[in-house]
Amino acid sequence: MSVPVKLYVYDLSNGMARQMSEQLTGRLIEGIWHTSVVVYGKEIFYGQGISITPPGRSHHGKPHQVVDMGETSIDEQTFDDYLEDMREHYTADKYHLLDFNCNSFTNDCMGFLTGDSIPDFIKDLPADFLSTPFGAALRPTIDSMYRRPTPGATPPVAATPPVARSNDLGANPQLTASLLQAVAAQAQQGSSSSSNTGIPATQSLTAPLHICTNLSSFHNLLKSHRVVVAFFTSATCPPCRVIEPVFERLASEKSAQYSSQRPVFTKTDLGSASASSLSAEYGVRVTPTFLFFLDGKKTHELKGADAGELRTQIELLLFEAYPPHPHTSLSLPAVRAISFNPILFQQVPPLDTVGTKLVTFIDEYPESDYPDSTPRLVLKQSITDSLIPHLKSTQPGKDASSPSPKHTAIPTSLLNTATQTTKILFGILPPTSLFPLVDLWRLLVLKNSVSSWALAQLSQPASILELVLDRAVALFADGQSKPLPKGFILTTLRFLCNLFCNPTSRLLISSPDWRNKLTTLMVSALLSEDMGVRTAAASLAFNVSAVIQRQRVDGGNVDVGVDAEWEIELVSVVLEAIDREEGSEEVVHRLVATLAFLIRFSPFYEAELSPLLSVLQARSTLEGKLAPGVCGEKGVGKKEVVRLVKEVAGLLCPADSS
Known part of the structure; x- marks a missing residue:
């Protein structure tokens, strides 16, 4: 007999995420989602371990949304046995607000009950959040709340988490800290009868690991992510205990480096009864074993606790999936010397x-x-x-102490x-x-x-x-x-x-409406007949490009929110403005720096920008500014500007099309 399965969705921020997310992160986040499984007349969720209450009677109150997840043919006793098995893995000390939370548990349960996964807008929220500059800045603060204590040390008393640098967290870092503490406390409470409402000192997994306990959950991960690295372990395996912290560090490092691509690192305990079908499908019989998947297909298998080989295989898989930008290998001293500081x-x-x-x-x-x-x-x-x-x-004023x-x-x-x-x-x-x-x-x-x-x-x-x-x-x-x-x-x-003196000015770039308004003004002003207007417009264009370049350099593969069409438009007008500029070497300097920041590390370079630059004869245009009479009587003369023009023309711009 089939039984209906429901997903209860709660917003831990009580509406604050929707109100404040655009201001803080540059994108709209509808809610901070907590989920529960409702089946057999009970609501099951993960916080202080696995908790069970009557539906709608947990401390989270009324659900924000109820999602029909279909039906399950698994009987209640079998599911209860599964939950008992899961209690060894979903313990209070392993909870992490981003990496191993209620939604990790719910997704696992849904895979077991229905073979399906929870909706993507819930599952992908941590990765979406961490891909923003605000999320990246806040990550160390969140991790510090769930830091693994030193063995044998007295667990520290829960306290308000330290806050990342205030200039990374917007205008009110204390409000940010308060909201974070409130969400974390709400998320990790147990049932409504639980007296423990604080955030304990934990032995949380510090890497973004998915615990996979059944075949359906694993298949769902393979469908939704290009890169999956699976670690099969056992509680009774000494080599596993040696290699586990290495795997966690690599998972954390590579997830941050490839944040926008969202590679997945999973861990499966072969001691779990429900994991037998997963290990059987891939022929895993010994621990530790690592399987590497690209686009749903297994590409490699590694057995044993060889830390060096594990790192090599992970890096090879990521290199194959996401080849580095062609400009990463270039020596660009003049471009690297350009400060990201805005022109004010x-x-x-x-x-x-x-x-x-x-x-x-x-x-x-x-x-x-x-x-x-x-x-x-x-x-x-x-x-x-x-x-x-x-x-x-x-x-x-004169008072230096003011x-x-x-x-x-x-x-x-x-x-x-x-x-x-x-x-x-x-x-x-x-x-x-x-x-x-x-x-x-x-x-x-x-x-x-x-x-x-x-x-x-x-x-x-x-x-x-x-x-x-x-x-x-x-x-x-x-x-x-x-x-x-x-x-x-x-x-x-x-x-x-x-x-642009304020770090949150990135909101002007990440919002399509505001970015387009800025671009409309810059396009007109860069081609103005007035020298002062062109100078100010070139400064604004530089500030915009510096925000984009900073995020691409600091955030690795972070999505800065711009699209190819916008970047093509701005590159085209900057190049036209360089070509037309005859009166100011300073304007040329700012525009060439802008061009360098736009095309270096651009994800659209090979497919869109390189052909465009070739057709527009960018290399000849830039090199032409060095000729006498083109920009002043002797052409561009300052040594740092000459070096920059030559470097951008020769290394970042392709050969002109004939």
Whole structure:
């Protein structure tokens, strides 16, 4: 007789993931999923070991979603025997929030009961999270919560986890720590009657290992992942105990290095009765045995505890599955010497003069043009009596003991008032009168608290960034019929450059909407006739490319969120801007650096960018900038620029097509 099987899905963040994930990670995460198996009138889940409660009566409350997983023909006694077997593997001391959690257990159970696996949006959440810069920064913090204690040492008392560097974790690292602690505690609680609600000191697996106890679960992994490395072990095998920590370290190392490809490392205890069908299918009779799979097919088998050979075979498998980028073997000293630090515009104008000029512009329009709720006088006072004094007080002074102006917080109430003032003035004043206001925002976002606040508003309608950027894009669109207001365009580009002082500026790149808006502005500004506009646009393009290059270098194969079409468009316009630039060696320098960052390590290089660069004759274009009269009377002359141009042309650009 068949019995229905349900999957109960809970959100451990209680909605906070959906609210905050884009701000923190650059992508939307709907929830932090906890799952339970519901079958035979009971709910089974893993936290403080394996717990069983009546359906919907666990400490997690009402499920966020119930998924019908079909039916099972396995009788209840057989499943109970399976659970007893699993209790030896799914113990409280092995729990890990990312690597070995409730969903690992649920997926194993589903394989045993139905031959199916849990939905991908649940199964792949840890890998998706770790592929973001925020997730990568937070990984050491999470691991420290589940660190394997030294044998014989007194287990440490659970404590609030240490937090990674604050500049990696956004504007509020303490909030991040609190949320993480709350989620972890909620995840690892046992049943509702359990009195232990803290996070114990554990002997958790420190590598991203999947425990496979049945053939169905293993088959599901082979279907969903290109690379699978399987470790067959036994509790009574001394060589297994020797090689196990080596395997765990390799699993952790290679999973981080190939995070976006998500290779899988599994461990199967042949002492488990349910593992007999798995070992029989692949003829595993001795331990330790390692099997290597690519695209579902076994490619190699290794027996014995040879650590060197194990590493070699794992590296060979990953090399075959994911050949390294062709540029990794190139010696590029000039490119490597380029700093990832953003180009910022930090010069402070006479603030009283800026305020006076803006007030003059406001006074040019009658009182009747301003809303009744916010008269003209109030708008002027918000600038002269509030915003300007705060900016002046946070500029560098003679007192070396005073806090750095970059890190000096500005009250949120002042920012909200300044935002409301900006919205009103953008609705009344023309762009030719708005540039002093944008220039004040340029200085404001140099402060970490303000740039974090501004970037956190990206999902809100009519944010400061949207207001300024959309107006600049519209002005270029109208540029054929109206002269461009240089002051507004210039201050907007510099304002956008300064936003990149904050690490969370990567959200501007990972979000397709914001990335496309930035690109639209850069494409127009890079080809402007005005030298100042081109310089600022080249700086913005460099900042964008530096974010991408940093993530590709630091994150290995991390997905930075850009697609081939976008990269082709930006590379094309940068190359055109280099070709057209005749007046500024500095612009050429920034654009060549931008080009180098875009094409080096690009996953689209061989298929899309290399043919494009060849057709556009990129090599000749770059080398041509060194000729007399092409960029200045003698051509590009600075030694570091000459070296960079030659290196990018000769090593990163293919030969021109005839």
